[in-house]
Amino acid sequence: MARKILVIDNENLVADICRISLGKFGHEVFCAMSGEQAVLMADNINFDLAIVNKRLEGISGIEAFEMIRQSNPTLAGILVTAHASLDTVIEAMNNGFSRVCKKPIDVRELVQAVSETLKIACLREDITRMKTLLPLYDLSERFFAAESEQAVYEELADAVMREVDVPCVSVMMFDIPSGTLKVVAHRGLKAEFVDNLEIKPGEQIAGRVFQSSVPIILNRTSQYLSPYSDLLKRKELSAAISFPIVSRGKVLGVLNISETRDGNEFSEADIEMLSIITSQAMMALENVRFIREREENSRIRALLEQYVSPEVSHLLMERNQDLLEVGSVQELTVLFADIRNFTLLVQHLPPEQLRIFLNSFFELFAQIVFSCQGMLDKFMGDAALVIFGAPVKTDNPCVAAVTAAIRIMKGFEQLRLFWSEKDQIFEKVGLGIGISRGPMFLGNVGSSKRLDYTVIGADVNIAQRLASETSSGQILITDRVHNHLGEQFPVRIDSNRWLRGMESEVTVYSLSIDETEG
Template identity: 50%
Template sequence: MPPRKILVVNDESFISDMSRNALGDIGLEVYCVPKGEQAVEMAMDMHFDLAIVDYLLPGMTGVEAFDIMRQADPGIAGILVADNNNQNMLVEAMNIGFSGFLQKPIDSSALVDAVLKSLSAAGLRDENTRLKILLPLYKLGEKFIAAGSMGEVYELLLEAISLQIDAPSISMMMYDEDEKCLHVVASRGMDQNVVGEVSVKSGEKIAGWVFEHGEPIIFNRQTQAQSPLAQYLLRDEISASISFPLVGREKILGVLNISQTSKEVEYCQSDIEMLSAICGQAVMALENVAYMKERERHVRTKALFEQYVAPEVAEILLSSGKSLLEIGGVEEISILFADIRNFTVAVQHLSHYNIHCFLTQFFDLFSEVAFSWKGTLDKFMGDAALVAFGAPISIEAPSDSAVNTAVELSQKFEQLRFKWLEKHAVFEQLGLGIGVSRGEVFLGNVGSSRRLDYTVIGTEVNIVQRLASSARSGHILITESVYKDLNGRFPLKKEEARKLRGVEHDVKLYSIQADLVKLS
């Protein structure tokens, strides 16, 4: 805990020196000035716990000086030092806030005793005040925690301030990241037509200065002329005001403004402390609501993404910190394309309901197998689908994963086909052609901000589509680049090089018979 600050206002060097030594010895931080004007100026810039003021000073009297200091900081305690204990003088002193009296001549023990009593009494008053507000603040905290929207937090904050601080006019301003300015989001005691027009940039006017610097400002009519921001005080009817920053964990969220027109009311440090306690809870509630909304959005988006890509891929895309349009680039990956053979003919003999049910079961099977081997499902195209391996998630042996996926798909497709063959003979004609290749492609988001497609573009895509359309059911065609990656780990048969439509050069091919492969 920092040392308590004592201000000694006395033009007698003996008393100043004694105070500095005696009070310094008990751990107090002592400042001494000879004139009331100097004391007032110093008290404007620094908070003192106690002022020891001589009644007779050159210039303004000690009582006058302390009166001004109390107006600026009502929390300061005071001890009056005088040659006699004139009753009228003591009554005047007590009325303006002095809590102790020392009659000259004074000695160090009497001084220390009076100071400790005054500080103890002031501390007790502060503690009682804090206890009076502790329970309401605790209950307020419970309400803030339960808030489910920003608007609910705004209203709770205004209600709390109305109950705890004398403030007939309150406005809450939040920073709009898009418009780069502060707007009023909630208010009390303000003209609603004016509220809608308020727009303050960072650093502009009083609220903008508070937002930019993150420091609160108090204006009271008695002292506001001394502020460098006095030029922005345009409403003569306002006698006191506070602008308080709403400081979050990583940035300043906005500014709270309160004002008073009654000349009898002035704001002080204790009001700042109260605002700090209330606004601190409000800021935590705002950040909690924002977090919950963002988490909810993230979960919804992730669930949507997981319909197209593996959960791990969805997490990478969402946590990259980039705009979704910026995600993508040229990658060397392995690609699988699978196409249901003769499905166009089968469709003519099946009901729409059966077509829907069969394709749903096939694509559920396809997705489950592809995701289990860390594949990124690019898209479904009617009765076909494309899967990428090796990006955006880097995996070991992407070609192995692609071929394992192809083998498992082929085997499980046969199981699905036999199941449906019991319902309709047309499934005898169906088969699954699969092609796998490896090479450089563009993998990423393509489209506009309103409609994105996470896809693969490149020659290898064209190649695997051609391979799937020409592969016999139960067989997987792979290119030479995939063959080299496999390094003999699968039973392979070399095929004749083929000229594929849309590909300038002959493509060297190998085939794998799926039912001869035993997956581990």
């Protein structure tokens, strides 16, 4: 791994040897001719290793190394001296140096010393990182206990305050309707400052971080080095970080932390810590959204299966069609079934017995409708409305509707005969079915508090009127339905009828259950 190496030596030969021999290994070598120059360079560059000549004019090499390590405590060091005595080695170790090399420098010895020193430095960095970061992984238990998105955001704000030890935190998430970042959780900030705060992508620090997906560190002492320095306007802040909140490669928001205590600054270690905390928060957020989506899908599936078969419901869910938002005018076929002389049953049977009969019929009815890929719109006392052609497309909705009508008629007749053995009143009961086709609206109808997924159109009324005019065991269809049937069914023309509420005659065809036997 390429590293940044600072050579502090007043001899050009040493600088050249280090630059050439270490540059071959990909290291970036910087040279300072004095301790003062080295300290200034270290203010702007984070070095991994310093190769230091003990004897320098002005600030000694050891003093310069100590000064640099105050702001960069992980800096490793190799001391170069012409007098490598035991006392010198002890002094070097006491001042944080890992190795001592004797002048004149042997290139092979230097390369080996640098390699070993950097390996030790890497191990120390890993150990320090593990000690610092391992406790953060225990945060997952807290995050995954959250039962809502808001609870995840609140725990994220708490975790950052607790683990990073900062006085001010804000969690901003992108709000799609407004197209802005909004604060969803905060700590240490006044409510009036954040409640109405909206930042567009590209605006201010948070907006730029959201747009670029690159975190920004601003420290007051080195603020002038940042292209974003003009954005750190609040005088009470000594440091700030804006960190992108990312899930599955997509930026969802921005986490902002700020420091108001003098002398406290942020570093790459804080970025790494925020990365771990936010990644765990986003895993918890995905979990919450997955559970919510699963529950919503279960709710929609249960709702769908009141209208269509489980197989059709599964097909619609796989297509990801949100039926609660769908609404359009379509060419559809509707079937309306009406129990004839139902009033006699109401007057003659106890309510509980009437309920049992209706449940038996509607169970039979629903099974047949679903098997023919129809959508059961609703039961209405002694009647039922069915849609063919949507939301699942069929090759010929009219054929499906007539097939279902014939099977329903036969099933009802068997049910009627069964109940006739219990009560003769059922001998006077029959079933009539009307089928029509035409353009109609299919979708949600109602208010925000009560929606009904249904069909509206003139042909819905026509099917209902036809059913009310049938004789028991009769199926009446319109000419539009007839035109789609071909020769599959024994259909005969009935008549042109003036149906109640219609402004013109309707051409009607009929089928009877007896004509469809065999």
